[in-house]
Amino acid sequence: MRTYELMFVVDPRVSDEDVVTMTQDYKNMITAGGSQITSEENWGRRKLAYPIEKLNEGKYVLLYVSSEIGKTALPEVEHRMRQNDKILRYLTVRTDEDLKRAARRPRPAAPATTVAPDGGEGAPEEEEV
Amino acid sequence: MSRPRKVFFRRRKVCKFCADKIDYIDYKDVKLLQQFIPERSKILPRRISGTCANHQRPLQQAIKRARHLALIPFTTD
Numbered sequence: 001m002r003t004y005e006l007m008f009v010v011d012p013r014v015s016d017e018d019v020v021t022m023t024q025d026y027k028n029m030i031t032a033g034g035s036q037i038t039s040e041e042n043w044g045r046r047k048l049a050y051p052i053e054k055l056n057e058g059k060y061v062l063l064y065v066s067s068e069i070g071k072t073a074l075p076e077v078e079h080r081m082r083q084n085d086k087i088l089r090y091l092t093v094r095t096d097e098d099l100k101r102a103a104r105r106p107r108p109a110a111p112a113t114t115v116a117p118d119g120g121e122g123a124p125e126e127e128e129v
Numbered sequence: 130m131s132r133p134r135k136v137f138f139r140r141r142k143v144c145k146f147c148a149d150k151i152d153y154i155d156y157k158d159v160k161l162l163q164q165f166i167p168e169r170s171k172i173l174p175r176r177i178s179g180t181c182a183n184h185q186r187p188l189q190q191a192i193k194r195a196r197h198l199a200l201i202p203f204t205t206d
Contacts, residue, residue, distance in 0.1 A: 007157075009199065049200060052199055062157070088199075089198050089199060091198055093194065099153055102153035
């Protein structure tokens with residue numbers, strides 16, 4: 001199972017409803033390709049850090065996608081986004097490997113969290129200063 | 130007569146990500162990334178920030194991703 005994050009920036013002159021329909025289009029493409037949309041975030045209008053095509057704002061949409069290996073429509077979606085003038089920027093990031101690595105790492109954190117409640121129970125008289 | 134000897138206290142630099150136990154550096158977390166981009170919007174080098182190599186690498190990646198999406202600037206003028 002692979003997970004992806006797909007974020008794109010839409011021209012702010014596109015109405016909110018159109019952004020939703022556009023997003024729906026891409027979501028349909030993704031689900032038709034055999035992947036699932038796990039969640040979605042609409043950041044709405046946001047100021048750009050630098051102007052893109054002389055625009056100072058953009059509407060941000062973020063899709064979380066999960067799919068089985070080799071079953072994803074993301075390349076086609078990216079291709080469509082590239083051709084869409086209303087999309088200023090897009091970025092697909094594969095997140096499963098990094099998240100897995102992050103989940104594996106907190107070895108030092110684990111004993112610290114288990115020790116804390118033990119210390120609290122074993123020595124109830126010691127108050128926190 | 131004798132000048133007071135200057136005593137330097139150099140604070141030991143600690144990697145923020147190790148200290149705060151941030152394992153996944155998210156490019157969407159602008160607030161976090163902003164701490165590592167000073168005025169000129171360059172990526173703060175490890176020797177200044179004290180970030181360890183294992184975390185500087187994903188940090189750099191995250192900053193570049195955020196730049197692409199115009200979440201943080203490439204430069205300031």
